[in-house]
Amino acid sequence: MAPPRQAPDMSPPRFIMRHLAFTGPDREAVDLDFAPGLTVVWGGSQAGKSFAVKALDYMFGGGSALPGLTEAVGYDRCWLEMDLPKSGRITLARSLSKGGYELFEGEFEQALGRKSDRTLAENHTTKKESLSTFLLGELGVGDTEIARTLTGDKATFTIRHFASYLFTEETPMIAEESPIVVDRQSSDTFNKNVLKFILTGVDDKSMVKVPDTKQQKQTNAGRIEIIEEMLNTAVAELAAMYPDVEDLTTLKLNEQAERLDATLEAFKSNLAAGHSTLDALSMDRRRLVSERDELTERADEAVLTIERFELLATSFASDIRRLIMLEEGAAALMAGAKRPCVLCGADPEHQHVEHGFEAVETSQKAVSAELRKVRAESAGLTKAITSLQAEAVGMQRRIASLSRDIEVKDGEIETAREAAVKTREHYEAIDAARKKLYDAMSVERRISGLRIRQAELAKFKPKGIAKGSVVAGVGTVIGDELAAAVEDIFRKWKYPGEPRITFHEQTHDILLNGKQRNANGKGVRALLNAAFKIGVMDVCRKRELPHPGIVVLDSPLLSYRDPLKSKHKELSADEATVAAAGLNVHFYNYLIERSDDAQFIIIENQDPPFPLPDGVREHIFAGEHGNAGRRGLF
Structure with missing residues (x-):
């Protein structure tokens, strides 16, 4: 153990x-x-x-x-x-x-x-x-x-x-x-x-940790090599942007940039005006479409109401015919009440029992009253149908007018849009040219900075650690x-x-x-x-x-x-x-x-x-x- x-x-x-x-x-x-x-x-x-x-x-x-x-x-x-x-x-x-x-x-x-x-x-x-x-x-x-x-x-x-x-x-x-x-x-x-x-x-x-003089020299030499590589890459990049220019120092990129900025500002104003016109036309069209949609909805509701009223009118007509028949039957019954009794043969003046003719007379009066009422309602319904039909016809005419106005607006909008697209294309082309110019200016600044850094590194002197x-x-x-x-x-x-x-x-x-x-x-x-x-x-x-x-x-x-x-x-x-x-x-x-x-x-x-x-x-x-x-x- x-x-x-x-x-x-x-x-x-x-x-x-x-x-x-x-x-x-x-x-x-x-x-x-x-x-x-x-x-x-x-x-x-x-x-x-x-x-x-x-x-x-x-x-x-x-x-x-x-x-x-x-x-x-x-x-x-x-x-x-x-x-x-x-x-x-x-x-x-x-x-x-x-x-x-x-x-x-x-x-x-x-x-x-x-x-x-x-x-x-x-x-x-x-x-x-x-x-x-x-x-x-x-x-x-x-x-x-x-x-x-x-x-x-x-x-x-x-x-x-x-x-x-x-x-x-x-x-x-x-x-x-x-x-x-x-x-x-x-x-x-x-x-x-x-x-x-x-x-x-x-x-x-x-x-x-502090680098010694040898390391400092090696580091500086490495930095110079990197700077030179970056400088060559930047010069090649600028030359690729302007392949037809032999002397890149003649580009005068700042002057080109100023001219392009002024042109771009003008196009920017035109583009804004075109957008404003297009916005106004679009707003008018939306207003016309909204009005037409509202009228269309009302017209549809009027047609539906007319159809329901016509169905009701048909019902009224049926009721009137039925009431007329009831009224005529009651009149016939009342006429028969002045004749000898079919049961006992008594004359009308000697008849002690009226056999329900009073109820028939009352029913006749009720039928007549109902008939007058239904005929009055039917007449009112006819007037309402006529009014709705006239209103529906007016709305259809307004709808057709609005549709024509909308078509006109569509044409105006399309024309304005095409103009705006062309303006936008010109603007984007100029902006792309400006971006290329700014990229070239950035490369040019990078080249300048790298040359300054290259000169600084060329003057570098390593510093050793102080003795002791x-x-x-x-x-x-x-x-x-x-x-x-x-x-x-x-x-x-x-x-x-x-x-x-x-x-x-x-x-x-x-x-x-x-x-x-x-x-x-x-x-x-x-x-x-x-x-x-x-x-x-x-x-x-x-x-x-x-x-x-x-x-x-x-x-x-x-x-x-x-x-x-x-x-x-x-x-x-x-x-x-x-x-x-x-x-x-x-x-x-x-x-x-x-x-x-x-x-x-x-x-x-x-x-x-x-x-x-x-x-x-x-x-x-x-x-x-x-x-x-x-x-x-x-």
């Missing part, structure tokens, strides 16, 4: 590497375990010691593929088990063919054969989680920008910039160049600013603090004499007794590099700044080499002095004492000068000619 995450304590947050391992199909896993404090790997050459340093750097985002080893054939993955401040025990896996990382929670052995908990991108990115953002997040380092140049070009700080202070291979260990170099492509300004951020926690986000206005890297205060930390380390290592370490502000390197790095032998340069990397960590600890707390050194004790066997041959005078002083004893004792607050991994060809105590992990690689123990990394 993975150990629980560490409870907060007073020790600074740091990484602890536990295991470096390699696996492959049908291959037995090989690994190298590390103590939380000091681990020493020593032994013969060509045993894979330097390969292990490269592998650790590779697992911290190294972009270069690992060198090919005959012993490594068949292995395809590299693993690194670590304890981190926030995530606790984790294991990273990466293909030996480069690419991204797989992250497993827990130990290396638990990660084998199962799916990763998540993946991390190879390169630093803010769009998705990468190895760099993950590891920097464990240290509490967020988005940070480092100036690459004095003019303010910036790059993002990544775990790779920390890695150059964590893993030091043999070649850069003894190099004559300053140990602040991040990689071969990094500029001196960038190297210094990376060191500044590590030692102060202050990045360069606030720096305003921008300072890269750390100042003397932090530099002296770093030098003091390195000097303290040298004194604890019992460096011969009274070592005096100073900070060189120009190179950001440290000087031993006032001498430049290249004035020292390889072994002394290795010690200076080792002390520099540890000193950087110590300043970070003192200032409570993030640092992984790892220092991996390949051949820091080069002064103790065998001149007969080593590729570096004879010792220089200062190396011989170091070798004779027994510094290697104090070197290892110092690292053992520091085992509680940092992790040190030392790669050496020579064995330590004394048996290492418990708690220190020691790996001995016998080499290809060895007979006992582990021959090498694989």
